[in-house]
Structure formats: C-alpha cells, structure tokens
Amino acid sequence: MAANDTMSSEKAARDSPVISEKVDADVYVLDVDTAKLAALGYKSEFKREFSLLETCAFSFSIMGIVASISSTLSFGLVNGGHVGFVWGWFIPCFFVCFFVAPSMAEMASSMPTSAGLYYFSAKLAPEKHAPLASWITGANLPHVAVVLIPYQDGYDQPRTGLSLTMITTAIAVSTDGKTVLSLGATYGILVAILVSHGIVCSTTTKILARLNLFYVVVNVGTTIAAIIALLVASGDNKVSTKDAFTLFENHSGWAANGWAFMLAFTAPMWTLTGYDSAAHISEETSNAGRAAPIAILVGVGATASFGWLLLIATSFVVLSVDDLLTTTLPLPMGQVFLNVLGKSGMLAIWSFIIVVQYVTGAAQGVDASRVVFAFARDNALPGSRWWKKMNRYAVPGYAVWFVMFWSAIIGLLGFSVTALTSLAGASVIGLYTSYAAPIFLRITSGRDKLEPGSFTLGRWAVPIGAVAVAWVSFVVVLLLFPPSKAVDAESMNYAVVIVMSVFIFASVSWVVSARHWFHGPVRTVEESSDGSM
Numbered sequence: 001m002a003a004n005d006t007m008s009s010e011k012a013a014r015d016s017p018v019i020s021e022k023v024d025a026d027v028y029v030l031d032v033d034t035a036k037l038a039a040l041g042y043k044s045e046f047k048r049e050f051s052l053l054e055t056c057a058f059s060f061s062i063m064g065i066v067a068s069i070s071s072t073l074s075f076g077l078v079n080g081g082h083v084g085f086v087w088g089w090f091i092p093c094f095f096v097c098f099f100v101a102p103s104m105a106e107m108a109s110s111m112p113t114s115a116g117l118y119y120f121s122a123k124l125a126p127e128k129h130a131p132l133a134s135w136i137t138g139a140n141l142p143h144v145a146v147v148l149i150p151y152q153d154g155y156d157q158p159r160t161g162l163s164l165t166m167i168t169t170a171i172a173v174s175t176d177g178k179t180v181l182s183l184g185a186t187y188g189i190l191v192a193i194l195v196s197h198g199i200v201c202s203t204t205t206k207i208l209a210r211l212n213l214f215y216v217v218v219n220v221g222t223t224i225a226a227i228i229a230l231l232v233a234s235g236d237n238k239v240s241t242k243d244a245f246t247l248f249e250n251h252s253g254w255a256a257n258g259w260a261f262m263l264a265f266t267a268p269m270w271t272l273t274g275y276d277s278a279a280h281i282s283e284e285t286s287n288a289g290r291a292a293p294i295a296i297l298v299g300v301g302a303t304a305s306f307g308w309l310l311l312i313a314t315s316f317v318v319l320s321v322d323d324l325l326t327t328t329l330p331l332p333m334g335q336v337f338l339n340v341l342g343k344s345g346m347l348a349i350w351s352f353i354i355v356v357q358y359v360t361g362a363a364q365g366v367d368a369s370r371v372v373f374a375f376a377r378d379n380a381l382p383g384s385r386w387w388k389k390m391n392r393y394a395v396p397g398y399a400v401w402f403v404m405f406w407s408a409i410i411g412l413l414g415f416s417v418t419a420l421t422s423l424a425g426a427s428v429i430g431l432y433t434s435y436a437a438p439i440f441l442r443i444t445s446g447r448d449k450l451e452p453g454s455f456t457l458g459r460w461a462v463p464i465g466a467v468a469v470a471w472v473s474f475v476v477v478l479l480l481f482p483p484s485k486a487v488d489a490e491s492m493n494y495a496v497v498i499v500m501s502v503f504i505f506a507s508v509s510w511v512v513s514a515r516h517w518f519h520g521p522v523r524t525v526e527e528s529s530d531g532s533m
Helices: 003-015 022-040 052-061 065-078 082-110 117-124 127-139 143-151 165-174 183-201 205-233 241-246 257-263 266-271 288-317 321-325 332-377 397-415 417-443 458-479 495-517
Strands: none
Touching: 022 288, 052 205, 052 288, 052 332, 065 082, 065 165, 065 205, 065 266, 065 288, 065 321, 065 332, 082 241, 082 257, 082 266, 082 288, 082 417, 082 458, 117 127, 117 332, 117 417, 127 417, 127 495, 165 183, 165 332, 183 205, 183 332, 183 397, 205 288, 205 332, 241 288, 266 288, 266 417, 266 458, 288 332, 321 332, 332 397, 417 458, 417 495
16 A cells, blocks of 8 residues: 555545444554554555454463463472462562563554564664664574473473473373373374464464454463362361461572572563563554554553462462472472362363463464564575465464474473473573563663654653663573572573573674674565655
C-alpha cells in the first residue's frame, strides 16, 4: 500500500463522523497497522488475526505458570524454605512487573515488529553503532533453547538424569516407582512432542490465535484448581500463618542467609521470561501498537499474581521442607500434591499440569519461529532465504521446523542434566541481557529517538528504565551462581561458560565477518522518489 493512499484512508476515517459497520473499522485498523509497519521499514506479510484478548492470552500462556512453579520449586526449598518460595517469588516479580515489563511495553508500543528486541536496539543506538547494537542484542536471544525449558527440571536432580521430568514424575507415581523410562524412550517422547508442535505452529494465524484462548483456560483453570485443591484437601494439616510466611530454612550450604535467600530469586526469573513474545507476534496482531504493550503488562502481572497465590497455598501445606528435599520423585512439587491429594488426586492435577507444559512449549515454538523469521528477513542467518519464506498459510513454516530441529538437537543434552540445566540457565541470562540492552539504550543514546506509541512512560521512562537495567544486572550475576555452596563437576552451574562462549563467538564473528555484511534491520518496503512506499 502506498503511504499517501494509507494517509488518505486514515484522514477519511478520522473525518468520518461514524464508522457504521465493523468491517470498515477493521479495514481502518489494518491500514494503520500496515502503514506503521511500513514506516518501520517492513512489508506486511502476516495476516493480522490476533485480537487484544488473544495476544494477552499468548503472552500469559507462554510462561506456563503452574508448570513453571512445579519445575522450579526446589530453588525456594533449598534457599529459604517457606520464605524462599513465597518472598523469593514476590521480590523479583515486583521489579519485573513495575520496571522491566513497562520499559519493554513502551518500546513494543512504539515499534511493533516481529524483530522485537534487536530492532529496538538498532533504532535507539547511536547511528554508527546501530548494526553492532543489533548484532549483540540478537546474539543474546536464545529462543530455540528456551523452547526446551518447559520440559526440563528447574533444579539439578542428578538422581533422575532425565528431561521431561513432568512425565517421569507421573509415571513414577502411577507405578509406585517401579517404572523408569530409559533415556532413549524419554528422548523419543521429546521428539514426538516437538513434531506435534511443528505441525501446530505451521498452521494459520487464525487457528493459532484461537488456540491461545484454549491455552489460557487450561493455564488459569489448572492454577486455580491447584490452589483450591491444596487448601481444601489439606484440611487442618497446615502450618501456621506465621510459619507459612516467615519460616526460614537454609539448606544451600551458604553461611550467609541473605545470600541464600537471594538465590531463591532464580525460580521467578526462570518463569518470567518470554513476555516479549507479544512484540514478536505484533505483525500478526490487530492494532498492535496498543495490543502488544497491554499483553506484556497483563501477561507478566497475571503470571506474577497467580504464581504468588499458588506458592502461598503451597507454603501452607508444606509440613516439612526436609522431607520434600529427600523425595524420590523427580520434582518435589509432585510430592506436595501426592502428600495432600493422594495418588489419584495427584495424577489428576498433574495430568493437567503436563498439558500446561505442552501448550507452553507450543507457544514458545510460535515465538521462536517469529524471531528466526525476523533474523532471516534481515539476512542475519545462514540460509535466510528459506527461513523467511512463508508457507501457504502465511506463516514462516521453514522457520518453525528450523526451531524444532535445533530443539531436538539441543534435547540431546538431556542425557546430561547438568549440561541441560546450565543451558537453560544461560538462556534465561541471555534473554534478560537482551531485555536490558534496548532499555539501556532507551535511557541513554535513544532518549530523544523513541517516537511514543499509545503506551508511553513519559518522564518516568528514564528512572523506571534505570531501575530495570540495575535489577537485570544484579540478577544476571545471581543466576551465574550454583544453587548450593558445595559443588562438584555434576552440580556446577556452567551457565557462565556458555554465556561467555556466546559473547566471545558473537564478538569475534562481528570483528572478522559480520561487520562487513550485517547492517542491522533491512527495509523490505521500497521508497519511491516522492517518499511514498
């Protein structure tokens, strides 16, 4: 669409006193979205079939709250007990909800494009350093690895040595510990799930959008059911309110209780990732400049709130932290449900939690494929001409299978829990580093460059952004530490090795090669001599 045609349609719509039919309103919004994307330099290739509600559902579902808490409860148990998983959740959520997420939402509102973070960095950096800023931010986006996180144990469990710990926990309970899947069988299940995800993620945007309504119902419904079940079924077998909120137990081996408590922050930081996905599907969203920031804020706020309520309920029914840490089940949360609900009740709620993990992985697959598409569109990947190609459903099908293939390859690390846990930790560090980069540029070189969208922080952008960058800097250092003081080759956190390897590789690649051919975001709309698109 030419820019002057678009501007004419916008002016006509503004001058018209009433838009009498919904179809006229829809066409007007689509024209504005297309014009906005063209102003950012990109041709519109997706169908905009995600509504505001569906975008919010996507942003929330990608974090899979009840499944994420079930996988990461061990962090809080080891580092503070009741205080660790109640207040160790609340404090990081406060900083993410009120500082990091709003800063991200403001940029997504201003620049609603699938390129997301690395595009933000390119536009907010000094012009001569824009390609480098974009390259470094993009190198820290480990979305392919993050697809696997929903299937992994959130804490190093050497006795399992398996991925897909949700399923292995269910099998262990249902067979009273008699059946243990082999590594080959477990990996086979992972590949089957990834193939099914590939099929789902390759379908039409309209179907993907509607599926997210189902995803959010499963997520919210399972979380509420878990909270009610724990509180009701436990009867009088609860700890006191004082103990539920203030009982501190340090099982980490660190002498400093304060430091041990801060290590509990790992759980919510692992969970509160991926909310930038609202930006990555913004080219498939109607009225994206408004929907994307709302989805980021709603997704993070709802996840933080539901998660805290679930952890408070869990704190009341945990009678002995020591017993949970010595459970033979792969995940201590499974033991919590088993203790309170019995075998049948535990398997019933656990089956829904497995479904939550599945839909979380599916949402991650959509998100990761859009990131791959955006990289390829800017010619930043080998074989870019394939990964940016649209299938007959107007979605990047090759990019979807690119993600699933590499997820399956990375899944081979499941044969080493230490390697896979370290990779997952490094992925979270990479994500938050990529969040902090454009925020830092927003409050420094890009302070006067950002053209505000419908959501803007105004004069609060700089102080909020400064706190966001400071928080991420602190928590990234925290995430590099092992969960306990006593470590060996099996329990060591190798995230620092992975993070530094990626940084060194990205830096060397830039100096040797990329600086000669990578120029940041590439315009895919042509501009004529009169300035029209």
